[in-house]
Amino acid sequence: MTARPRWQRWLAWAALALLILTTIAHLLTRPPAMPDYAAVRADWKPSEAWLYDRNGRLLDSERVNFERRRLAWVPLGDISPAVRDMVVQAEDRRFWSHGGVDWLAIASAARTRLTWGRTGGRSRGASTLPMQLAGFLAPELAQPGKRDWLNKIRQMRAGQALASSWSHEEILEAYFNLVPLRGEAQGIGAGSRALFGKRPAEMTRTDAALFAGLLPNPTAGAEALGRRACRVAQAKDCGTIRAAAATLVSGERIAELDPALAPHLAVRLLDKPGKRVTTTIDRRVQAAAIVALRRQLAGLGSDRVRDGAVVVLDNATGEVLAYVGGVGLKSTAAAVDGANARRQAGSTLKPHLYAQVIERGWLTAASILDDSPVQLDTASGLYVPKNYDHSFKGPVSVRNALASSLNVPAVRALIIDDVQAFRDRLWALGYHGLVEDGDFYGFSLALGSAEVSLVEQANAFRSFANHGRWSPVHFGLNEPAGETRQIVAPAAAFIVGDILADASARADAFGSDSALRLPFWAAAKTGTSKGMRDNWCIGWSDRFTVAVWVGNLEGDSMRAVSGTSGAAPVWRDVMLALHAGSPGKPPARPEGVEARQIALPGTREPPRREYFLRGTAQSEMATAPAVSRRPRITSPVSGSVYALDPDIPIDRQRLAVSVSGSVAGHRLILDKTALGDADTGQQILPRPGIHMLTLVDPGGRMIDRVRFTVR
Numbered sequence: 001m002t003a004r005p006r007w008q009r010w011l012a013w014a015a016l017a018l019l020i021l022t023t024i025a026h027l028l029t030r031p032p033a034m035p036d037y038a039a040v041r042a043d044w045k046p047s048e049a050w051l052y053d054r055n056g057r058l059l060d061s062e063r064v065n066f067e068r069r070r071l072a073w074v075p076l077g078d079i080s081p082a083v084r085d086m087v088v089q090a091e092d093r094r095f096w097s098h099g100g101v102d103w104l105a106i107a108s109a110a111r112t113r114l115t116w117g118r119t120g121g122r123s124r125g126a127s128t129l130p131m132q133l134a135g136f137l138a139p140e141l142a143q144p145g146k147r148d149w150l151n152k153i154r155q156m157r158a159g160q161a162l163a164s165s166w167s168h169e170e171i172l173e174a175y176f177n178l179v180p181l182r183g184e185a186q187g188i189g190a191g192s193r194a195l196f197g198k199r200p201a202e203m204t205r206t207d208a209a210l211f212a213g214l215l216p217n218p219t220a221g222a223e224a225l226g227r228r229a230c231r232v233a234q235a236k237d238c239g240t241i242r243a244a245a246a247t248l249v250s251g252e253r254i255a256e257l258d259p260a261l262a263p264h265l266a267v268r269l270l271d272k273p274g275k276r277v278t279t280t281i282d283r284r285v286q287a288a289a290i291v292a293l294r295r296q297l298a299g300l301g302s303d304r305v306r307d308g309a310v311v312v313l314d315n316a317t318g319e320v321l322a323y324v325g326g327v328g329l330k331s332t333a334a335a336v337d338g339a340n341a342r343r344q345a346g347s348t349l350k351p352h353l354y355a356q357v358i359e360r361g362w363l364t365a366a367s368i369l370d371d372s373p374v375q376l377d378t379a380s381g382l383y384v385p386k387n388y389d390h391s392f393k394g395p396v397s398v399r400n401a402l403a404s405s406l407n408v409p410a411v412r413a414l415i416i417d418d419v420q421a422f423r424d425r426l427w428a429l430g431y432h433g434l435v436e437d438g439d440f441y442g443f444s445l446a447l448g449s450a451e452v453s454l455v456e457q458a459n460a461f462r463s464f465a466n467h468g469r470w471s472p473v474h475f476g477l478n479e480p481a482g483e484t485r486q487i488v489a490p491a492a493a494f495i496v497g498d499i500l501a502d503a504s505a506r507a508d509a510f511g512s513d514s515a516l517r518l519p520f521w522a523a524a525k526t527g528t529s530k531g532m533r534d535n536w537c538i539g540w541s542d543r544f545t546v547a548v549w550v551g552n553l554e555g556d557s558m559r560a561v562s563g564t565s566g567a568a569p570v571w572r573d574v575m576l577a578l579h580a581g582s583p584g585k586p587p588a589r590p591e592g593v594e595a596r597q598i599a600l601p602g603t604r605e606p607p608r609r610e611y612f613l614r615g616t617a618q619s620e621m622a623t624a625p626a627v628s629r630r631p632r633i634t635s636p637v638s639g640s641v642y643a644l645d646p647d648i649p650i651d652r653q654r655l656a657v658s659v660s661g662s663v664a665g666h667r668l669i670l671d672k673t674a675l676g677d678a679d680t681g682q683q684i685l686p687r688p689g690i691h692m693l694t695l696v697d698p699g700g701r702m703i704d705r706v707r708f709t710v711r
Contacts, residue, residue, distance in 0.1 A: 031158035032138045037170040040137065044177065046070045047190075049270035051262055053283040054319075054477050060262045062270040068180075071189035072274075076173035079188060079200045082208040084172065090212040090232045092129040095172070100130040100163030101156045127155070129175050130166075134158035136178040176200075182218045182248075193258075195248055206244050209233035213245075222249040261286050264325025264337040269475065278477045280319035285312055285578065289322040292573035294329065296550070296566075302330035305535075305558045305566065308550040309338030310574060311458040315465040315543055318473045318481060320455075322574075326553070333553035339455060342433045343534040343551065345448035346527030347405045348457060349426065351464070351496050352488075353446055354402050354410075356425050357417045358613065359492035365399045365499060366598050366610045366621045369409035373637045393508075395603045395623040399610070402496070403505035405526065407447050414446035426450070428487050429460040429470060448527055457538050458547035464523070465540040467590060468493040491592040495611050497523045500539070501586075515568035518575055520583035526568055532557040537567035539575070541584030546574050631661035631678070631703050633695050638706035642686060654683040657693065665698035686710040 035043075047065035052058055063069070076084070088095050094102050105126035134155055135141045141155045162171060181191040188211070192200045195214075196207050203211065213229035214220065220228070226245035230238035262281060269277050289310040297308055306329070312322035325337035357363045371393040393406065401409035414422060420438030422445060427434055434441070434450050441449055455473060463470040468488030471481060499505060500523035503512065510516060516524045516539070524539025533555060538547040548567040551558060558566065575584075589595075592614050599607045602623040612618075635658035636642075644653055657668060659678050668675040668682050670693050675682045678695060688710050695704040 031134065031141060031154045031161065034134060034137060034158055034161045034165070037166050037174065040174055040178075041073060044070075044073045046072050046274045048072075049266075049272060049275035050277070051266045051270060051281075052276065052278045053281045053286070054279065055283070056278065057283045058259060059279070059281060059283060059286065060260055060266040061258045062263075062266040064270065064275075065273045068186045069184045069190045069194065070186050071193065073177055074173075074187065074189045074200050076169055076176070079176055080203040080208060082205045083176075083188070083200065083203050083211055086205070086208040086212045086232055087176075087215065088129070088172070091127075091132070091215060095129050096168055098128065098163075100128060100160035102126060102128050128159055130162045130171050131155045131159035133171055133175045133178065134162055136175070136180075179215065180218060182214055205233065206241055209235070209241055210245055210248060220249075222246040225249060261290065262323060262325075264339065265323045265475070268337065268340070279475050280314075280317075280321065280477050280479075281323060281475075282321045285322045285574075286324065288577040289324045289570075289574050290327055292570045292577070293324055293548070294327045295573075296570045297327065297329050300550075300561060300566070303559065305550055305552060305561050306331045307333065307336075307338055307553045308548065308567070308570065309454050310549075310570060311339050311454050311547045312574060312578070313458050313462050313473060313545040313547075315462055315540065315545055318459070318462070318471050319477075320473055320475050321544070323455075323475070331553065336553045338549060338551075338553060340453050341553065342451040342453050343549065344529035345450055345452045345457070346529040346534060346536055347407070347410075347448055348452075348525055348527035348536045348538055349448045349450070350402055350405065350410050350446065350527075351500060351525050352425060352429060352460065353413055353417065353422055354398060354499075355464075355468075355488050355492045355496045356422060357413055358398075358495055359489035360417075361613060361616055362416050363398050363413060364610075364612050364616050364618075365397065365495050366600065366612070366618065367398045368395050368600070368603065368621055368623050369398060369401050369412050370394070370623075371396050371401065371406050371408050373408075373634065393604075397600060397603065397605055397621065399499050399502065399505050400508070400603075400605055402499050403502055404509035405506075406509075410446040411443050414443055419443065419445055422446070425487070426460075428485070429463060430472070431456050431460060448529065454547050454549045457536065457549075458545050461525075461538045461540055461547065462545040463487055464493045464497050465542070465545055465587075466493075467587075489592075489613075490590040491613050494587060494590050494593055495613075497540075497587060498611055499523075500525055510564050514564045515572045516564065518572065518584070520579060521586040522575055522584055524568070524571060526562075526564060528562065528566075532559075532561065535561055535566035537571040539571055541575060541579065542587065543584065544575070544578050546571050546578070548574070629661040631659060631663045631666055631695060631697075633693060633704050633706050634658045634660050636693070636706055636708045638708065640706075640708045641711065642708065643711045644686065644688065651685065653686065655686050657682040657684060659695060663695070666703065667696050669694045669696060 047063060047068060047070040048061045049064050050058060051060045092102065109126040138158065141158060177187040180186050182195060185191045185194045188200045192198050192203055196203060209229040209232050210225065212232045213225050222245050226238065226242035229241050229245060233241060235241060261283065289312060293308045293310050297305065307326055309326060310322060310324040311320065314321055323339055325339040326334055328334045373392065392408065396406060396409060419442060423434055423438040423441060431452050433452055459473050467490040468486055469484050470487045471484040474482065501521055503517045522539055522541045524537060527536040534549065534551040535558065536549055548570045550566040593611050594614050594617055595609050595611055596617040596619060597607065598610045598618065599620045601620065636655060642655065663678040666678040668678050670684060671691055690707065690709050693706050694702055697703050
């Protein structure tokens with residue numbers, strides 16, 4: 001056997017070495033597996049979620065993922081042709097003809113590097129769009145500091161793999177959606193909005209030049225960006241482009257595309273990236289409510305009140321047509337949802353109280369209640385309710401007491417009813433912040449000491465519009481309406497609504513032409529909480545219920561703001577907008593209600609027509625004579641504090657005692673010392689200290705007592 005020549009042996013060894021080196025190079029430059037287009041598209045998760053109104057119009061968006069700022073995937077057809085063409089021209093001019101690697105560009109770059117290497121110049125890169133996309137899909141291919149030739153070959157092979165399995169259109173579309181941009185924006189959807197305030201389809205040639213100019217260096221300054229953008233656009237006059245570059249870099253933005261009409265509701269409903277929620281909100285009604293609230297708060301001034309909220313419900317369906325949790329302005333707690341926060345209800349609970357005692361037949365709209373000083377013994381001490389204006393009206397009808405929002409008659413009505421029964425009624429109406437029993441709230445519940453939300457308020461008042469039927473509200477379009485429950489008797493709901501729509505009945509308290517008076521039928525109730533911290537106006541027409549809250553979310557008191565000057569003007573403006581061209585109609589009288597002409601001798605109220613539950617009507621309502629009333633001490637009022645004047649002789653500073661009712665045989669006792677008969681008129685020679693004055697009947701049983709202080 002003849003041995004092969006030496007050169008052949010050397011050639012075989014060289015081929016083997018080349019094969020080994022090629023295999024090693026192949027293994028060293030093997031790129032990670034590239035996903036297919038469908039997988040990338042399906043895996044795309046926006047950082048945002050979107051809120052739409054009932055007609056599919058965008059209301060708001062909410063940032064849910066804070067790693068990168070991404071919007072919805074943008075199809076290639078929704079990107080401006082100017083942007084597509086300019087990016088291809090700037091980044092990969094032979095994109096449509098090569099197979100993932102532009103060998104001509106690589107050769108040109110190598111020659112330039114060799115030439116400039118001798119002269120100290122810089123070479124131009126040759127990364128194609130498929131190669132860059134491969135770096136987006138597999139970040140290890142494009143890590144900073146790893147620009148060696150092995151890594152470059154890996155990226156080239158990955159680009160070829162993409163080009164062999166993806167269409168050019170798919171590559172370009174994915175590139176536009178995955179490209180990192182200035183700041184935290186990723187993709188042309190977020191970039192066009194954040195940088196230019198436009199949708200991708202609306203971008204101009206100037207925008208396209210700036211967009212393409214940012215791709216090599218998203219953090220470029222104004223001068224460098226303007227220079228590159230001019231080169232990309234091949235523009236001779238670059239003034240416009242340079243000015244736009246300076247604006248972009250300075251951070252100035254055109255108005256965001258997001259209308260930001262319901263930020264608090266967006267926070268409440270949007271919890272997952274990419275989530276799209278179609279709500280019951282009507283964007284037109286939402287905008288009208290925002291305008292009305294913003295105008296009122298601006299007019300009042302932030303030194304008086306800073307915050308407010310509005311909720312509008314459709315009476316028939318329970319759909320929320322407007323949900324304004326706040327409007328910003330000079331709020332110090334703008335992120336707090338004023339429509340969902342629980343605040344003290346004030347007088348807004350009184351209609352529910354009167355509805356309950358009317359439906360039980362214990363009072364009628366014409367019944368007389370005594371608006372005079374009263375003190376009530378409670379577990380925590382004496383409770384002495386007072387009216388808003390600290391005055392008393394004497395005998396008043398239920399209609400006048402409710403329409404004028406008098407406090408003392410409401411407390412007397414609660415005594416007739418029952419605190420626990422009233423608390424249970426409020427719970428049934430959806431006031432689920434009342435988690436304690438009636439004893440916890442006591443008689444102050446009649447004056448709204450409990451905390452409620454604006455949504456709860458709106459839906460509870462909506463039951464009046466629906467003849468006493470209650471059902472839950474809902475925010476999602478096409479959600480089931482929910483179970484309907486009859487809470488208030490239809491006759492009682494009608495009578496309360498008639499009282500709250502009666503401008504004449506509330507004229508003494510609010511004037512004859514207050515903000516509550518509309519050019520069509522509507523019922524409304526205002527309320528102000530203790531310390532002027534909350535101001536409410538809730539009312540309904542035949543089709544809508546509107547609830548408004550005005551106050552300071554941080555809890556400090558308002559200044560010089562009342563029910564009719566705070567929330568009521570907003571309520572009026574929203575109601576007028578809702579009924580533009582279609583006035584509200586009064587409700588039909590339900591079964592079980594009859595009308596009767598009545599007189600009210602002994603009061604300041606003129607004769608009128610009044611509504612009654614069938615079987616409770618009367619032609620005259622008179623105050624009870626003094627002898628028929630329960631004996632009680634009317635002066636001094638319990639809790640009073642008297643100060644002695646050192647310049648007046650002590651025997652000239654006597655305190656007269658007044659009693660009411662039939663007190664024949666009754667006696668007065670001051671600090672366990674008998675004063676004498678109650679019906680002869682007594683005077684107290686006061687001494688400094690705390691005193692207890694007691695009224696006892698002929699048998700020695702205590703009938704009434706008051707505590708007062710002398711200083």
